[in-house]
Amino acid sequence: MLTNKLMQIHDLLLAAYGAQGWWPGSGCFETVVGAILTQNTNWANVEKAINKLKSANALDADKLYNMDQDTLAQLIRSAGYYNIKAGRLKNFLNWLYENYDGKLEALANMSVYSLREELLSVKGIGRETADSILLYAFDKPVFVIDTYTARVFIRHGLIEQEADYEQLRDLFESNLPADTKLYNEFHALIVQAGKKHCKPKPKCHGCPLESLPHETQQDY
DNA sequence: GACCAGGCACATC
DNA sequence: GATGTGCATGGT
Numbered sequence: 001m002l003t004n005k006l007m008q009i010h011d012l013l014l015a016a017y018g019a020q021g022w023w024p025g026s027g028c029f030e031t032v033v034g035a036i037l038t039q040n041t042n043w044a045n046v047e048k049a050i051n052k053l054k055s056a057n058a059l060d061a062d063k064l065y066n067m068d069q070d071t072l073a074q075l076i077r078s079a080g081y082y083n084i085k086a087g088r089l090k091n092f093l094n095w096l097y098e099n100y101d102g103k104l105e106a107l108a109n110m111s112v113y114s115l116r117e118e119l120l121s122v123k124g125i126g127r128e129t130a131d132s133i134l135l136y137a138f139d140k141p142v143f144v145i146d147t148y149t150a151r152v153f154i155r156h157g158l159i160e161q162e163a164d165y166e167q168l169r170d171l172f173e174s175n176l177p178a179d180t181k182l183y184n185e186f187h188a189l190i191v192q193a194g195k196k197h198c199k200p201k202p203k204c205h206g207c208p209l210e211s212l213p214h215e216t217q218q219d220y
Numbered sequence: 221g222a223c224c225a226g227g228c229a230c231a232t233c
Numbered sequence: 234g235a236t237g238t239g240c241a242t243g244g245t
Contacts, residue, residue, distance in 0.1 A: 022226090039227040045243055046226085080242040084228085126228050146226055191226055199224075 002175040005158070009209060010182070013189035016208035020188035023136045028104050029061055031137035035129050036088050037079040049079035061102055065093040088124025095122045104137075112140045127165050135187070141178035144187045145169050148194025155198065155214055 023031045030050065037046045052075045053059040064072060073086035093102075095118075100106040107115055112134060119130040127145070134140040145168045153159045159171055176182060197207035204210055 035226085038225090040225060040240090041227085041242080042225040042244070044225090045241095048243090078242060080225085081227090081240045082242080084240055088228085124228065128227065132226075144226085148226075188226085195225085201223085 002158075002171070006172065006175055006186075009212070010186050010189065012208045012212075013193050014185065017189055017192045019185060020192060022184060022188045028108075028137045030059055032092065032104070032133050033059065033064075033089065035132040035136065036092065036124065037076060037085055039081070039085070039088075039129060041080050046079050049076040052076065052078065061093060061096065061104065064089060065097055065102060084124070088122075091123050092125065108138055112142060115140075116142070131169070135180065135183055139180045141173075141180045141183055143169050143172035143176070143183050145172075146187075146191065148198055149187070149190050151200075152190055152194055152198050152209070155202070156209065156212055157214070 023034065026034070033053070034046055034050060037049055050059065053064075056075055058064060058067060058072075058075065069086050069090055072089065073082045076082050076085055076089075079085060096102055096104070099118075110118075115138070116130055116134060119125050119133060120127065125133075131142045131144045134142040135144055145165050150163070150168060153168065153171070154161050154163070159168060163171075172183070172186075176186075193207065193209065197203050197205075197209075204214070
């Protein structure tokens with residue numbers, strides 16, 4: 001049963017790394033900003049950008065909505081792709097103000113499906129970012145898929161090499177209880193394992209999952 | 221210096 | 234529909 005396999009992996013990773021506690025009490029808005037800033041970017045660089053925003057007393061929807069885009073870009077410089085990301089933050093804020101009066105609380109009561117579709121309609125918010133916002137900012141039981149998730153599960157032969165984002169998401173959501181806390185930790189643990197052992201060029205030695213079958217040797 | 225990071229949109233075939 | 238490319242700082 002896949003459920004058991006998934007839980008075995010979760011338990012091995014949890015035993016090895018401990019609870020990751022992603023975005024603990026950061027607040028909804030900060031989490032949304034972080035989700036956009038971390039696109040294809042090391043979290044340490046994102047933290048610097050978030051701290052810059054805090055220092056400027058600007059980590060606030062109203063402040064960012066009214067801020068000049070170039071000024072915002074300079075504040076988030078350390079997160080990389082700063083011009084692109086400043087635009088994406090602006091796209092999100094413009095959408096929030098035009099449709100929801102700038103109130104994140106207005107989103108919390110929406111159905112997961114509706115909110116996901118609406119987030120995806122914002123340019124710069126793709127599937128992983130939308131799902132990260134749903135899970136980590138709004139506590140919705142949505143499993144976040146990222147590069148590491150695909151890499152780890154393909155390399156272990158748990159899903160076909162050609163599997164796309166939705167197939168991977170379905171693998172988790174269909175075989176695990178809809179448990180926000182479980183999804184939160186599990187995704188973070190997979191990322192942690194990926195950082196250490198599942199680089200594009202494999203470094204499997206010492207990985208908590210090393211003893212599990214690697215049914216594919218193909219690079220992903 | 222090479223490689224990598226908690227993606228996404230867009231162009232082109 | 235698949236594949237390629239630009240975006241960019243900062244750590245290892």
